Amino acid sequence: MRAIETDTIAPGIYRVETVIDEKLHGYHVLEGADGPIIVDPGVVDAPTTVYRPFLEAQGWSLEDVSLAVITHADADHHGGNRELREHAPGVTFAAHDADAPLMESVDRIMRERYGMFEADHDIGYDAATREWLDGMLGPDERIDLRLRGGERLALADRDLRVLHTPGHTRGHLALYDPEYDVVLGGDAIFGRGVFTVDGDSIQPPPYYRYPEYRDTIELLRTLSPEILSLTHYEVFEGDDVTAFVDESLAFASELDALALDLVDDRGTITLQEAIDAVVDRRGSYGLDVDLAYPLSGHLDAHVDRGTLERTTAADVVAWRRA
Template sequence: MAPDADPDTTIEATQLTPGIHRVETITDGKIHGYHVLEGATGPILVDPGYVDAPTTVYEPFLVDLGWSLADVSLAVVTHSDADHFGGNHELREHSPGVTIAGHVADAPLMESVDRILEERYSQFADEHDLTYEQKVYDWLTGMMGPDEPVDLRLRGGESIRVQDRQLRVLHTPGHTKGHLALYDPEYDLVIGGDAFFGRGLYDAEGEYLQPPPYYLYPEYENTIQLVASLEPDQLSFTHYDVLTGDEIDDFVAESLDFVAEIETLALEIVEDLGPVTLEEAIEAVVDRRGSFGLDADLAFPLTAHYGELVERGDLETVERDGRVAWTRP
C-alpha cells in the first residue's frame, strides 16, 4: 500500500536558491520534502521518493515549470530507505533515459526489495530476535516499486552542475552506510534525505513517530559535525521544515545531545541490569525516557553505541537464550 496523502494537504513548492526547489507534501501524517534541481540537461530529482511520488508529487511541479517526467536526466538517491528510492521504477517508466545514482554502499539495497527487507529492515532478527510487526513490513513494501537497477555508483566528492554553478556531493553516513547530501557553497544550502534527526522524527502535529534511526557510530556524530562545520544558511532534510539561522544551531545541538544521552543511558542500563539483551535495553530506555513512537527503532542507536562500546573494550558480548547480550568485561 502506497502512502496516503492527507486529504487537506496540497503539494507546496518553494525555491530555496536559484535552480533548487523543494516540493513538499504530507503522507501518512509525515512531512516529505523532496528536491528538484535545474540541471544542465534537464531537471534532476533528489530522491524519486515513494512508489508513486514521481507522478503524484513531482510531475505536477515539473509541468508548472514547463517540463515533464520524461525530461528528468538524473536522479540522486540519498539513501536506501523505501520512501527515498521506492519511486525509481516509476521514474524510469516515464523517463527511460534517466540516470539513477546512489552511493556505492547503499546501491545494492536500493536495487532489491528482498535484499533491503532482509538486510536493513530485518537486520536485528538473527542476533536479537527482533522484527517489526507485519503491518510495518506491509507499509514498507507498499512504498517500493519493482526492483530497478542503480546506474551510477557515487562515493562522495563528486560535483553536480546546477545552472551556472556546481553542487558538492557529501558522503554523510550514520543513518545508512551510504547516505548522501548535497551542498551548494554559493548559497550556503545543504539538502538531503535523513542525514540526522534531532531528538527524533515527528508527525505534522508534533507527535513522536520514531527515535533517531542511526546505526553507525561515530559516523553519525561525524556527519552532524561535518554539516555544522559548513555553517549553512538553510538546511532542508526530507522530514523536517526548512531550517535557517538559529534553528539549524538548535537542531545540530539536539542531534549531538541525543547521541551523548543515548550512549550514557546504554551504559547505565548495563550497569543496572547486568547482561542485557537489545529488547531489554529498548524497554529500559522507554521506561526512563518515555516512548518515541516506533520504539522498536531504538534498536538502531542502541546497537550503534553498544557496538562502539564493545570495540573500545568498555563492554563485551555474551549469549543469553540464543540472543546477543551486553555486559561489563
C-alpha cells in the same frame, strides 16, 4: 495526485512537500545543466503524484528528468525508482556504492535493512509495518552510477558538492551548495526524533552507525550552512540550523552514556531489554522498536572502544562490561 506545496530554497533549488501517513516529506528538484534533477524519487508513486505536477508547472515534464540522486536506501526515498524510469527512460540513477545494492533489490532491503535485527536479536517489525514498508517500494530497479562522496554535481550555473554523510545508513549522501550555503540533507540527522505534522512522536532517531553519525553531525556543524533542508522536517535557517545540529548531537551523546548505564544496571543486557529500559526512563517514541537502531549502534561502539563485550543471553546477542 497528492496535495503538494513548493518553495524555492535557492536559485535552481526547489523543495516539493507532501504529507504521507501524517509524516512530512520534503523532496527536491534542481535545475541541472541538462534538465531537471530529482533528489530522491520518493515512494512508489511519487514521480507522478508529487513530482509531475511541479515539473509541469515549471514548463518541464517527467520525461525531461535526466538524473536522480538518491540520498540513501529507504523505501520513502527510492521506492519510486521504477515509476520514474518508466516515464523517463533516459534517467540516470546515482547513489552511494554502499547503499546501491539495497536499492536494487526489494528482497534484500527487507531482509538486510528492515530485518537486520531478527537473526541476532529476535527483534523485527510486525506484519502491518512490513506491509506498509513494502507498499512504498516499487519493483527492483538498477542503480546506474555509484558514488563515494566528493563528486561535483553540475547545475545550470554552478556545481554542488556530494557529501558522504553516514549514520542513518552506511551510504547516506547529502548535497552542499557553497554559493548559496545550502545543504540538502535527506535523513542525515534527526534531532531528538521524527514527528507527525501535528507534532506527535513517530520514531526515535533511526541512525545505527555510531560514531559515523556523530561525524556527520560534526561535518554539518563545520559547514554551518545558512539553510538545511531535511526530508522530514520544515526547512531550517540561520540559528535554527545550529540548534537542530546541537540537538542531534545532544541526543546521540546522551544515548551513548545511557547505553553504558543500562549495562551497569543489569550486568548483561539484550537489545530488547535495552529498548524497554529506555522507554521506561524516557517514555515512548511511537515506533519504539526503532530504538534498536541507535541502541545497537552505541552498544557496539562501546565494544569497539573496549568498554563492553558481546555475549549471549536467552539465545540472543547481549552486552556486558569487558
